[in-house]
Amino acid sequence: MLSDIEISRQTKSSPISEIANKLGIEPSELSLFGDTKAKIRLSVLDRLQGNLEGKLVIVTAVTPTPFGEGKTVTSIGLTQGLNAIGKRATACIRQPSMGPVFGIKGGAAGGGYAQVVPMEELNLHLTGDIHAVSSAHNLATAAIDACLFHESRLSREEYIAQSGSEPLNIDPKQILWRRVVDHNERSLRNISVGIGGNNGPVHDSGFDITAASELMAILALSRDLQDMRRRIGRLILALDTQGKPITAEDVGVAGAMTVIMRDAIEPTLMQTLTGDPCLIHAGPFANIAHGNSSIIADRIALKLSDFVVTEAGFGSDMGFEKFCNIKVRESGRAPDAAVVVVTLKALKANSGQESAKDINDQDMPRLQSGFANLKWHIDNVSQYGVPVVVAINRFPTDTQEELQWLKGAVAETSAFGCEISDAFCEGASGAEALARAVVSATEQASEFKFLYPLDVSLEAKLMTIAEAGYGAKGIALTPEARQQLNQIKAMGLDGLGICVAKTPLSICHDPKVKGIPTDFELPITQFKINAGAGFITALVGKVMTMPGLSVRPGYRNIDINQQDEIVGLA
Numbered sequence: 001m002l003s004d005i006e007i008s009r010q011t012k013s014s015p016i017s018e019i020a021n022k023l024g025i026e027p028s029e030l031s032l033f034g035d036t037k038a039k040i041r042l043s044v045l046d047r048l049q050g051n052l053e054g055k056l057v058i059v060t061a062v063t064p065t066p067f068g069e070g071k072t073v074t075s076i077g078l079t080q081g082l083n084a085i086g087k088r089a090t091a092c093i094r095q096p097s098m099g100p101v102f103g104i105k106g107g108a109a110g111g112g113y114a115q116v117v118p119m120e121e122l123n124l125h126l127t128g129d130i131h132a133v134s135s136a137h138n139l140a141t142a143a144i145d146a147c148l149f150h151e152s153r154l155s156r157e158e159y160i161a162q163s164g165s166e167p168l169n170i171d172p173k174q175i176l177w178r179r180v181v182d183h184n185e186r187s188l189r190n191i192s193v194g195i196g197g198n199n200g201p202v203h204d205s206g207f208d209i210t211a212a213s214e215l216m217a218i219l220a221l222s223r224d225l226q227d228m229r230r231r232i233g234r235l236i237l238a239l240d241t242q243g244k245p246i247t248a249e250d251v252g253v254a255g256a257m258t259v260i261m262r263d264a265i266e267p268t269l270m271q272t273l274t275g276d277p278c279l280i281h282a283g284p285f286a287n288i289a290h291g292n293s294s295i296i297a298d299r300i301a302l303k304l305s306d307f308v309v310t311e312a313g314f315g316s317d318m319g320f321e322k323f324c325n326i327k328v329r330e331s332g333r334a335p336d337a338a339v340v341v342v343t344l345k346a347l348k349a350n351s352g353q354e355s356a357k358d359i360n361d362q363d364m365p366r367l368q369s370g371f372a373n374l375k376w377h378i379d380n381v382s383q384y385g386v387p388v389v390v391a392i393n394r395f396p397t398d399t400q401e402e403l404q405w406l407k408g409a410v411a412e413t414s415a416f417g418c419e420i421s422d423a424f425c426e427g428a429s430g431a432e433a434l435a436r437a438v439v440s441a442t443e444q445a446s447e448f449k450f451l452y453p454l455d456v457s458l459e460a461k462l463m464t465i466a467e468a469g470y471g472a473k474g475i476a477l478t479p480e481a482r483q484q485l486n487q488i489k490a491m492g493l494d495g496l497g498i499c500v501a502k503t504p505l506s507i508c509h510d511p512k513v514k515g516i517p518t519d520f521e522l523p524i525t526q527f528k529i530n531a532g533a534g535f536i537t538a539l540v541g542k543v544m545t546m547p548g549l550s551v552r553p554g555y556r557n558i559d560i561n562q563q564d565e566i567v568g569l570a
Contacts (some may be wrong), residue, residue, distance in 0.1 A: 001110070001425070003018070003109075003156065004109070004111045004112065004115060004119060004569070005119055005120065005566070005567070005569050007113060007115070008109075008115060008117045008118055008119040008120070008273075009118075009565075010542070011117055011222050011273050013035075013036065013117055013118070013234060013264075013271060013275070014275050015035045015270065016032065016034075016035060016036055016038045016269060016271065017030065017032065017035075018038055018271075019269065019271045019277050019394070020038060020040075020273075022277070022278075023090065023277045023304050023305075024304045024365075025040060025044060025193065025269070025304070025352075025519070026042075026047075028043075028045075028048075029041045029043055029044040030269075031058065031263075031266070031513045032268075033127050033268075036117075036118050036270065036271050037121060037126065037127060037268055037269065038268070038269045038553060039127060039263065039264060039266040039267070039268055039269075040266055040267050040268075040269055040279070040300060042044075042224060042265065042266060042296065045224075045296075045299060045300060045303070046302060047473065048303040048304065051303040051304070052395070053079070053302040053303060053333075054088070054301075054302050054303075054304075054305045054306045054307050054308055055306065055307050055308070055309070055311070055336040055337070055442040056302060056308050056311055056333060056335045056336050057307060057308065057309045057335065057336065057337050057338070057339060057388075057438055058060060058077070058310055058311070058320060058323055058335040058337075058338045058339070059071055059075045059078070059126075059309060059311045059312065059313050059336060059338070059339045059341060059391075059494055060311075060312050060315065060316040060319060060320035060339070060340055060341070060377070060381065061314070061316070061341040061342065061346075062340065062341070062342045062346050062347070062350065062373050062374050062377050063317075063346070063350050063373055063377070063504075063505065063506060063507060063514075064315060064316055064318075064346075064348040064504050064505060065312050065345065065346045065350065065505075066148065066349075067343065067345040067346065067349060067359065068343075069309055069341050069342065069343055069346050069393060069409065070111070070341060070343065070393035070421075070424060071341045071383050072093065072108060072109070072110045072111075072311060073110045073111050073112065073114045073115070073393065073424050074114070074339065074341045074391050074393055074421055074423060074431075074434075075089055075091055075093060075110070075309050075310070075311040075437035076093075076110040076114040076115055076116060076272050076423070077110075077113075077421055077423020077424070077427065077428070077430065078309050078339065078391070078421075078423070078426055078429040078431050078435060078438060079091040079116035079272060079276050079278070079307075079309045079433055079490055080114060080153055080273070080274045080276055080345070080423065080428035080431060081423065081428050081429075081430075081431030081432045081433075081434055081435035082273050082306075082307050082309070082435045082438070082439070083428065084269035084274075084428040084429065084431075084432055084435070085432055085435050085439075086394075087306045087307050087435070087439065088304075088305045088306040088359065089276065089305055089306065089307040089308070089309060090276070090277045090278065090279060090301040090304065090305040090307075090308050090309070090311070091116075091272065091276070091277070091278040091279070091280070091308075091310070092267075092279045092280075092281070092293050092294075092297045092301050092308055092310040092311075093116070093167060093279075093280055093286065093310070094280070094281070094282055094283045094291075094292070094311070094313070095122070095126055095129060095130060095268070095281065095282065095283040095286070095295055096108035096109070096122060096123050096283065096291045097130065097181050097182055097209065097210065097211045097283050098123075098124065098130070098183060099182055099183050099184045099209050099210075099211070099547055100547075100554075101123050101124070101554065101569070102182075102183065102549075102553060102554050102555035102558065103184040103547060103549050103550065103553050103554055104255050104550060104553070104554055106376045107123045108122075108123060109123060109407070110272075111424060112423070112424035112425055112427075113273055113423065113424065113425065113426060113427030113430075114272070114273070114423035114424055114427055114430075114431070115273060116270050116271070116278050116280070117270070117271060117272070117273055118254065119168055119569065120569055121567045123569055124566075126268055126280065127153070127263075127268045128263075128264070128282070129219070129264040129268070129282070129283070130182050130210050130211075130216075130283055131182070132260055132263065132264040133180075133210055133213055133215045133216050133219060133261065133264065134180050134182055134210045134213075135230075135260050135480060136215055136256075136257040136258075136260040136261050137179070137180045137210070137215050137257075138179055139253060139256060139257055140177055140179065140235065140237055140248055140251070140253050140257055140285040141178070141179050141205075141433055143237075143251050143252075143253040144170065144175060144177055144237045144238055144246075144251055144253075145175075145193065145194070147167075147168055147170060147251060148170045148172055148175070148201065148203075149194075149199070149200065149201075150162075150163065151167045151168065151169070151170060152200065152201050165252070168240060168246050168250060168251070169240040169241045169242070170238050170239075170240060170241075170246060171238065171239050171240055171241045171243075172201050172203040173204075174238055174239035174240075174243075174296075175203060175205065175237070175238040176196070176236060176237060176238055176239070176528075176529065177235070177237040177238065178205055178206045178207060178208055178399070179205060179207045179208075179212045180207060180208050180209065180212070180462045181210065181238075182208055182209065182210040182211075183209070184209065184546070184547040184548055184549045184553075185207060185546060185548070185549075186544075186546060186547070186548030186549070188203075188206065188207035188546065189206050189207065189544065189546045190204065190206045190465045191204070191205050191206055191207070192204055192205070193205045199211045200436075205217065206280070206546070207546055208288075208545040208546050209285075209288075209545065209546050209547060210283075211283050211284050211285045211288070211374070212284075212285065212287055212289050212545040212546075214235060214286045214530045214532055215232070215235075215257070215261065215532075215534050216282060216283060216284045216289060216533075217284055217289055217290055217499075217530060217533035217535075218231045218232060218533050219261065219265065219281075219282045219294065220281070220282035220284055220290065220292060220293065220294045220295065220327075221262060221290075221294075221295055221326070221327065221330045221333075221533055221534065222265065222294075222295070222296065223296065223299075223330075224265075224296070225258070225262065225265055225294060228254070228258060228261065228265055229254065229258045231532040231533065232248055232254045232257050232258050232261075233248055233249035233254040233532075234247060234248075234249070234531045234533055235247055235248040235254070235532040236529050236530065236531050236532075237251060239458050242501075242556070243487070243490075245491055245529075245531075247531075248469055248532075250280045252466075252497060254394075255370070256294055261527055265296065266296075267280065267281035267296060267297040267300060268277040268280045268281065272410065273427060274427060274428050277301075277305075279293075279297040279300065279301055280293070280297075281293050281294040281296065281297040282294045282297075284313075285313060286312060286313025286314045286318040286319035286322060286504065287313070287314060287501060287502065287504045287536075287543065287546045288501045288543060288544075289317060289499065289501075289504065289537075290319075290322040290323075290326045290327065290499050290533075291311070291312055291313030291314065291318060291319035291322055291323075292310070292311075292312050292322065292323050292326075292327050293310055295327065295330060295331040295333075297310075298310060298331065298332070299333075302333070307438075307439075307442070310401060312323055313504075315377060315504060315507070316338075316340065316377045316380045316381050317377075317380060317469060317470055317507050318404045318502075318504050320338065320380075320381060321380075321451065321465070321469050321500075322499055322500075323335070324384050324448075324450065324451065325451050325452065325465075325497055325498070326497050326499060326534075326535055327564065328448070328450075329450070329454070329497060330534065333388050334386075334446065334448035335443045335446075335448070336386075336387075336388060336441075336442040336446055337387045337388075337389060337416075337432075337438055337441040337444075337446075338381045338386045338387070338388050338389070338416075338450040339388075339389050339390075339391050339438060340374070340377050340381060340388055340389070340390050340391070341391045341393055341421075342374050342390060342391070342392055342393070342406075343392070343393050343398075344367060344392075344398050344402050344403070344406065345359050345360070345395065346370075346373075346394065347367050347370030347371055347373060347374060347406075348363055348367055348370050349365045349514070350370045350514050350515060351366045351367070351369035351370035351373075351514065351515060352369075352370075352513075352514035352515045353365075353366050353369055353370075360395070360397035361397075362399045362528070364401070364402065364405065367402055367405070367406070368405075368409075370547060371406070371409050372515055372516050373507075373514075373515060373516065374390070374410070375413055376471075376507065376516050376569060378390065378410075378413050378414060378415050378490070379413070379414060380469070382414045382415075383451075383468065384449060384450075384451070385446060385447035385448045385449050386446060386448060387416040387441040387442070387444045387446065388414065388416055388441075389415065389416055389417045389418070389419070389434070389437050389438050389441050390410045390415050390417070390418040390419075391418075391419060391420075391421045391434050392406060392407070392418065392420045392421065393423075394420050394421060394422050394424075394425075394464050395423050396425070396525070403420060406418075407420070408502070411473055416437075416440070416441045416444065417437040417440065417441060418437075419433045419434040419436075419437045420433070420434075421434045423432075431500060451464055451465065451468055451469060452464040452465070454496075454497060455495065457494055458485060458488065458489070458494055458496075458498065458536060459475070459485070461497070461498045461499075462475050462498055462522075462524065462538060463475055465498060465500055466521075466522040469500075470507050470508060470517075470522060471507065471508075471516065471517065471518060472508065472517075472520055472521060472522045473519060473520065473521060474521050474522070475521060475522045475523075475524055475526045476521045476522070476524065478523070478524065478525050478526075479536075480525070480526060481524045481525055481526055481527055484526065484527040485527055488527060488536060489531060491529075493529065493531060493536065496530075496531070496534055496535050496536050497534065497536070498535060498536055498537075498538055499530070499535045499536070500537075500538050500540055501537055501538065501539045501540060501542060501543045501545070502522075502539075502540035502541060502543050503540075503541065503542075506518050508522070509522055509523055509540045509541035509543075510541065522540055523540060523541055524538050524539070524540060525539050525540065525541065525542075526538075526539040527539070546548065554568075
């Protein structure tokens with residue numbers, strides 16, 4: 001079989017203006033970036049205000065493994081399959097970060113005959129949204145450090161005379177706004193800034209990856225430009241010497257940050273291999289952020305389509321939980337059905353059992369043991385009142401006996417249905433059965449419910465996520481986390497939602513624990529205030545907000561060949 005990039009290049013794509021026209025977007029609502037991609041102006045929502053909305057389908061998965069579950073492949077394949085059976089369907093996915101592209105993945109546009117094209121343009125820069133987030137974020141860092149510098153060298157009277165504003169009395173030990181870059185760079189996790197003459201005061205800082213920026217969350221959760229401006233104004237950048245929050249509005253940088261991100265708020269339109277529309281917007285990771293594409297992209301797609309397929313990062317304990325408890329609260333739009341993606345290899349890997357057999361070989365005992373992980377994810381999604389369809393993403397090495405056993409086992413669960421997806425190898429035709437099952441699932445009565453109410457304490461919300469969301473017996477806060485929690489309460493932010501940052505490789509906090517973890521406490525090590533986005537991030541265990549490169553990173557494979565073409569992305 002051809003590589004993903006070879007398949008992408010051999011496909012004759014339609015001009016993006018034709019895709020837009022077929023979707024129902026007028027030329028005046030489009031900003032073209034060549035023939036392959038375009039920004040959609042938000043004015044389209046004013047025109048479509050009276051349109052009925054289509055059905056919203058969220059794609060999630062079992063606990064991730066190094067073998068890859070094919071969640072994006074299934075999302076794109078399902079969109080193609082829905083269009084193939086006569087439904088108007090649009091995909092909404094996140095923009096790939098260049099950190100994983102050059103680190104481990106090599107590409108995040110789907111794969112095989114279920115991908116977004118051109119795949120190299122999706123994976124590299126696209127229309128610059130992530131760069132805009134990085135630039136706006138780091139402007140705020142520069143602004144707060146500049147205020148600190150000038151306050152430290154001038155008297156109050158001199159500062160007022162020269163700046164035209166009161167000093168903020170920034171506490172250099174309480175600057176909360178770190179820097180970001182869209183690469184995996186572990187050496188920048190913790191740094192000192194202000195070193196050298198006339199640059200201080202010296203204080204600690206560090207870098208996160210851009211996907212973890214609160215601005216990325218704001219981009220994904222804003223309803224329009226004015227909403228984004230208000231949220232940016234609420235960003236808490238630092239505390240003053242009395243422990244009171246200093247916002248981006250206080251620093252006077254919120255307006256400039258919004259200007260940098262003005263075009264980023266518009267989703268980018270691309271297409272699948274079969275010419276189906278796909279909206280790409282925002283790029284938050286589900287392990288350290290909320291892990292979902294934007295509310296704006298969903299709103300546009302829902303007004304123009306019968307079905308919208310969107311994807312939540314990692315397993316259902318991660319992106320799906322945050323989709324329900326964070327994104328749905330902000331959008332007011334619950335999903336009509338959910339798809340849980342699974343592979344035979346994923347279940348064998350999640351069994352926790354050692355085996356002399358290759359993971360690709362038939363191994364019924366290991367598969368049957370690993371099935372508990374799939375059942376857990378089915379039950380986890382079901383508790384939100386959303387109909388569940390299981391998509392078995394078939395690999396060429398899968399045996400018929402194992403596939404049939406798995407379908408039979410799923411039939412004994414609370415799942416609405418289960419279908420094998422051959423979208424990777426067959427494209428739209430390989431996902432038609434899955435598409436029909438999803439259509440039927442969306443016709444069921446959905447009784448969506450949140451996992452926790454907002455009017456309870458942050459501890460109560462965390463306890464609910466830990467117990468009902470992960471199966472823990474409780475939570476354990478470090479002294480630092482307890483102090484931060486008390487500080488958050490003193491600021492009056494107890495009514496915000498919770499975004500748990502933890503490993504995606506296990507349902508619990510320990511990536512080595514497979515299957516269904518039991519009898520554990522969720523260790524909360526730190527809290528991060530995201531007042532603009534509207535949630536508090538709870539960091540669990542040893543989770544990092546800045547990834548590192550492996551000993552053999554993906555960038556080693558990426559180059560330009562003699563025909564000036566990019567190679568090595570997949």
